Amino acid sequence: MAAGRRQRRRRQRRGPGSSTSRELTQSQGNEKVQCSNHDATHMLVLSPDGKLSEQWATASSSCCKTRLVRELGDQDIVQISCGDQHAMALSRGGELFTWGENAHGQLGVGSLTASIPQPQLVKRLKGIPLAHIAAGGAHSAVVSLSGAVYSWGKNGFGQLGLGDTEDRDCPAYVRALEHWKTVFIACGADHTAVLSKEGLVCTFGAGGAGQLGHNSTQNELVPRVVAELWGARVSQVACGSQQTLVYVPSLDKVYSFGSGEEGQLGDERKPNQLIPLPINSPANTEKSCQENSTSQKVTGSITREIQSSVLCKMSKNSYLKEIATLKDEDMDAWISNSSLQHWELIKQNIRLIFSSEACINGSFLGKSDKHFKTSKEFSGVDMSEVQRFYEKIKKKPEVFQEVQKEIKKLLLSLSSSPISPENFRLYLILPFLLQDNDDSSFRSLSLLAQAITKLQPKALQTLEHLLSNLETSFFRRLVFLYQRVSQKNLSESVMDFCRRCGNILISPYGRNPREPETLQILQILYQVNSRAGFRVLAKNFYVPQVRDAMLMPFCFCAETPLWNLTKYPCIFNMEDKLLVYGIERKSIALRLGPIVYRMTAQEQWLFPVRRQCLLQDLWNHLNSASTQQFRSTLKVSFVGEMGQDGGGLRQELFSVAARSLCQPSSGVFRQLASGLLWFPSQQATSCEDTFFRIGTLCGMALYNSCVAPFPFPGALYKKLLGLAPALQDLEELWPAVGRNLQAILDEEDDRIFESLEMDFTIMEEGDSVVAVELKENGASIPVTKDNRKEYVDLYVNYVFNESIRKPFEDFMQGFLRGCPTEKWKMFLPTELQIVLQGQTKFDWHLLEKNVIYGNYQPSDKTIRNFWAVFHKLPEDNKKKFLAFLSGSDRISAYELERFTFSIVDPQEANPDEMYPCANTCSLILFLPRYSRKRILKKMLLCSIEHDEMFGLL
Structure with missing residues (x-):
């Protein structure tokens, strides 16, 4: 009786918001984990088989009522955590459930409903492979396998680490801990502590009792390293209501800081300890550690009577189990075992992992710590491990088919708004598990393509970044997979079209191609490839079946749905693009004349010029031309000369005009030593209409299938197509300048940068040489090893954009006037250059x-x-x-x-x-x-x- 009273008094002394309690008991070799709130009135009990029960009791009674959490009855729970009045549970399948009080949004379900008694899925974290969960007084936090930290709930003291004091009802990414390699997290009443893989400790939130360990009582709104523990390599951390404990295995000591009232810090020191100091361990510490040495690893209680044994186990990490991820031993077991008994267990494991976004995203991370650097630039996936897994299960057909079956189910429920780069690993992994050349793999790839096309714009942008950093061999393979399934889908579309037209069941104008999403993915990959400098040749994206569609009667008229194929120019080769462009031009002429195409005088633009004053006559015609005339076919005649224009005379017009405008005496373009022409700077532009007229002339040449042989660099054609020129383009224009800038990027000696005495300016030549700043106060900013990339980027941008903004805008406006079509945008920059400038190398x-x-x-x-x-x-x-x-x-x-x-x-x-x-x-x-x-x-x-x-x- 006396012992019971003492226990109740100790329980009451802890007060509101005290640490979560977790206890480990032994029962015939099995474990039972208990998790309770501050006054033990609400307790979660996790049984060895992963089932979760709740117990209720009053502080004045030892009686308790137990119920099975039936809502989670079909879940294998691996982690639990209790806050003051809310609870969290993580399933082996990677799903996080919360329930209880929610006044501050601590359940993370996107609402502030006062109380939710039944467990709810935290949908915002779907697909993120969680490593650890923690509940505080009225806030919650989790850490992923790759160290990403998310927090939500009450934030009045900055305990969410987001830099403000606003509550959150949905998980928010703690950006200040990005790449910090967080492996463990603990929550107090109003503060949070995180532990990195290197053993560093960060704390944030309420600091009034010194529980943050920063030798002050100030609150911290963003994570701050506990400086006193720097270099100590902490292995575990635990939080009480207003106190924090850490264990340093190399010293075999527990350090504490924060509130010490009622002996909560384990000794008789002053109430508030502002910096970490070692605890004087009780006399039975060694004995307690020995008695528990065979137990599973535990974390938890801050109470005086068990802290020694608990912190002894902290040095060996947490007892907490992980979500299911693919391990080498799993692969080997799946391949080697074939008995019926083993097969049922294998199917369960396959179903558990491959029916879960989180479990797949947590697999294939390789053996190193590189995945802790996961960002929108780096996926963290070891793609060679994915390929190795595919090659292994391919040898075991029943395993391979089971994996494919689960993947196909999963593809129907993928999220369209993932919040973390870790979510996107799935989109890199799954295609390489669907490499088989069969209908099942093709269908699954199509479903995956549909899921990708449903991503929100920002999410799709993140995926594109990750794709651009994929190793070239895997990127090429990815292109091949989507090209292959696109070929099959397009072939079936053509066959369907023929079958329907043959039976005269529908109008001969067809319908949209099957599975256009695969074509969209192929186009996305193409755009990623072009931005990365064409690591994969453009011909790898070509789908030959598009030619079959184009040659079908009516199939590729501009009014048919199959014309939508032109939205994916990567599937066309240059010859096909020229055919599409010709069809578009003809359709424009058809709108001017009768339905049956026939060239008439009304469709022709008669264009007489005098050879001795050709440019003057040319400009006069363009100045007085209507918009409609540019949609007609040009018919040139040289005044006083015989002959009708069958194509040669209009070609001669463009050739002679270009030759005249390219002469140095014309003063129109900058004549470069490379033999190329470029626009003058905006300050040197003399006539406002000059480049508008030249742009119109080039657009007319393109529209009339003629060559306009201006020796422009490739950068111009990139700009026409909305692509950004790069340093390689600058090297084409000014070889010496380009080589020098590349040398700056390659230089590793800091002393070289000091000797160059460069700053963020560029010398602009005109009537006089003027220094132009590349950024604000550029003359005062020296170029260093750290900012050289920015300097080169700004230099390239100035040459190709800022310095010629007005003349190029005029040229572009004129080009669009002279070429009233859209499909010329299908061409690659190099292809457009050949179409407009003509081929200069011949057989x-x-x-x-x-x-x-x-x-x-x-x-x-x-x-x-x-x-x-x-x-x-x-x-x-x-x-x-x-x-x-x-x-x-x-x-x-x-x-x-x-x-x-x-x-x-x-x-x-x-x-x-x-x-x-x-x-x-x-x-x-x-x-x-x-x-x-x-x-x-x-x-x-x-x-x-x-x-x-x-x-x-």
Whole structure:
């Protein structure tokens, strides 16, 4: 009786908000874990089989009432924690449940309902693999396997570590502890303590009793390292109501700080201890440790009578079990065991892990601590471990099929708004477990693609960051998987279309392709790849089946749903893109004229110009043109000259105009030593309309399938397509500058930066040399090893964006006016450059192969002599001949493989007196028949336009 009274008095002395109590009892080799609130009136009892019970008792009575928490009856509970008036339970499947009082949002369910008696799933943490949970007075906190800390509930003293004092009703990420490698967390009444893998302790929240250990009584709104414990390598931490205990195994000592009233700190010192000091262990410490040495590891009670034994176990970490994650021994057991008894257990384990986002996200983390650096840039997944697991289970079909079955179920319930980078591991892991070339894997990949496309924009952006940092070999494999399933889906779409059209069940305009989400994923991967510098070749994204769809009648008209395929340009090769672009141009013309396409005068834009004042006439036409005229096909005529425009004359117009504008005497562009042109700085721009007109000219050339041979760098085409130029583009424009900037990025010697005396300015050349600051007060900011990346980025941005903002905006506005289409945006920058500037490298033997002969045979001696002489010409002279023949020394992208011209015998009576002449309108070379090679050489040396002469080797 006396002992009972003493126990009740001790219980009453603890007061409100005292530490959670956890006790370990032995029963025939099994464990039973108890967790109670401050006055033991509410207790959770976790049985050895993972079942959870609740007990209620009054402080004045030893009687208690027990009930099984039936709402969690189907859950295998591995961790429990009690706050003053709320409780938490973590299942082996990675789900966190809370119940009890919720006035401050301490249940984390997104509401402030006063009380919720039944356990509720904390949905906000779904998918995050939790390592440890803790309940405080009226707040809660958890830590993930990779050290991410989340907190919620009461925050009046900053106990959530979020930098403010606002309560939270949903879990919030404690950003101040990012990458801190947190492995353990404990909560007091109004303060929190966390432990890192390196043994450092951080505390935050209420500090009035010194419980934060910072030698003060101030509250801390953000986590702060306990400096007095620096270097001590703490192995465990526990919190009471207003006190904190830590254990340092190397010294075999327990340190305490905080309120010492009623002997709570274990000795007779002053009430409040502001810094950690060792506890004078009771005489029975050693004996108590020995008696409990065979017990499971425990954490918990701050009470004087058991603190020694508890803290002895703290040095060996917590008794707490973990959520289910895949281990090497699991894989080996699944592969090696085949008996029916073992198979049922294996299926249970597979179901437990692969039906849970959290369990999958907590697996495949590898053996090192790198996963503690998990962020939107780094997933923490060891992809080689994923591949190894796939290869192992692939050898065991029943295991592989069971894993696939559980994954398929899981894919139907993935969250669309994950809160942590740890959530996204799933999207990297699952594709590599679905590599099989069968319908089941294809269907699961399609379901995964649907889940990804439902992600919120910010979440999708995080996933893209993680994909961009995936190893190239795995990224390439990921592209292959989605390309393969896209091929299958598109093939089935084409077959469906044919079947429906054949049965005349629906309109011949078809329907959307099957599973367009896989195409969306392929396009996302393509965009990630392009931003990362094309680690994977663009051809790996190409889906050949798109050509089958394009060749079907009506299938690819701009009015059909299959036209939506053009939203995924990565699946088209350049030839397909040119075809799509041509279809779009034709559809624009069809809207101007009759339904059956036929070129009429109303659809043509008649464009007469005088050769001697070509630019003036060109600008006059553009200034007076209506928007509708730019949607028509250009028909050029040179005043006073014979011939109808079959494509050659309009090509000549763009070639001559570009050649004139590229002359240094024009003063339009900056002429660079690299041979390229670039815009002048905004200060040097003379005529406001100049670049608007040139942009219009380039847009017209693209719309009319002509070449505009301005020697622009690749950066221009990136900017046209909305992509950011990079340092490599600067090196193309100014090779020496680009190499110097790269050298700055590669330099590792701090002394070099000091000797360079560089700052955040750039010298702008114009009428005079002016120093331009790259950022505010840039002249006062030296370039160092730490900020060099920022300096290079700002330098590149200034050259390609800030310094030419106005002239490029004018150029872009004019380009969109001259080219009233959308599908040109499907091209890659390099492809758009070829389409607009033309191909400058040719297969001249292919050119010979494609020639059509009139009054000649390829075996005729004159023809053989012609090609023998032609192939001996220097490359520049061959291009001059091409310009003489077609109006341009470049071949259009439309004609790369099929450029054709005719060689015709004019059947002149006296061929010695006739030079070869070209009909540019129809690409015909009139070549008089003559057998002697000497005369043929003379013909090829003839004077053509502007007295340009061919030369010979």
